[in-house]
Amino acid sequence: ALAKERAVLVPVERPARLGDVVTLDYEGSIDGEPFEGGRGSGETVELHEGRFIPGFATGIAGMHAGETKTIEAAFPQDYPSAHVAGKTALFRVTLREVKEPELPSLDDTFARTISDDQTIVQLRADIRRRLEAAASGRARRVLGNAIIAQLVGAHDFPLPASMVEREIDRLIEDRGRQSSDTDLRESLRADAESRVRAALLIGEIAKIENITATPADVSAELEALGRRYGQPVDRVRKALGNNLLSLMDGIERNKTLDFLIDNAEVVNEETSAPAS
Numbered sequence: 001a002l003a004k005e006r007a008v009l010v011p012v013e014r015p016a017r018l019g020d021v022v023t024l025d026y027e028g029s030i031d032g033e034p035f036e037g038g039r040g041s042g043e044t045v046e047l048h049e050g051r052f053i054p055g056f057a058t059g060i061a062g063m064h065a066g067e068t069k070t071i072e073a074a075f076p077q078d079y080p081s082a083h084v085a086g087k088t089a090l091f092r093v094t095l096r097e098v099k100e101p102e103l104p105s106l107d108d109t110f111a112r113t114i115s116d117d118q119t120i121v122q123l124r125a126d127i128r129r130r131l132e133a134a135a136s137g138r139a140r141r142v143l144g145n146a147i148i149a150q151l152v153g154a155h156d157f158p159l160p161a162s163m164v165e166r167e168i169d170r171l172i173e174d175r176g177r178q179s180s181d182t183d184l185r186e187s188l189r190a191d192a193e194s195r196v197r198a199a200l201l202i203g204e205i206a207k208i209e210n211i212t213a214t215p216a217d218v219s220a221e222l223e224a225l226g227r228r229y230g231q232p233v234d235r236v237r238k239a240l241g242n243n244l245l246s247l248m249d250g251i252e253r254n255k256t257l258d259f260l261i262d263n264a265e266v267v268n269e270e271t272s273a274p275a276s
Helices: 056-060 108-114 120-154 161-174 182-208 215-229 233-262
Strands: 008-011 021-030 033-046 068-074 088-102
Touching (some): 056 068, 056 088, 108 120, 161 182, 182 233
Antiparallel strands (some): 008 088, 021 088
16 A cells, blocks of 8 residues: 555556546537536546446456547436436547556565665554554453443443433534434434443443543643644643643543453353254
8 A cells, every 4th residue: 555655656657547547628518418427628637436336447448548449338327416317428529648657666666765774674564663563552442342232231230311412412412413303312312321320320430440530641642643743832831721631531532442441351152062
């Protein structure tokens, strides 16, 4: 992926093929009539079937630069533009230019485009470490979600109505909908109750185990945010403002989940054949 991001497009004289980057003009018609959105001039696109309606990209594949061809392609029934959905169009296409991505050599020079003073061996080791860390993080998230589900299922207690309603409001806001939609609110209630119950349980466990977001934890998180967005820590802290408390809550929650994961007993359930 890193090499592909730094690929250079070079013109080629061979026929176009899928994966190339082409520049083209096109005019489309349905039943002999032009249609809205069916014309383009000097457009540069990557030639992949999934990026166009079925038949368009494969119709261009095999064309030479300077060639003009009529291509038949069908719009799917569920195409977003209703005026062309389910219809077959003819496109008169002129191919102006064909380019292919030329990948850089995977050597120390390439490695230094990623990070100064780094060899290709070091870059590969760094990528391996990142992939392993990402895989480990995904596995821990799956286990953490399973533990939370177990906790929520095992503890039934009354929930503060105001917390549930606020969580419903937040879920609706995430969906970009109106909070006054009664049917939507009720459909989200069970999810909101589960989230509130999980938050209360995690908070209680943090209190019992004396788990808190320490100043060192907050500093480390601010530094990580600063690196991610290329900003100094002071500016990140100022930008967070009142949201710093939410950041601390998130740190405490993650530390509590880490505690639960590290102390979880994982049981592999195997189904054995019944004795005969």
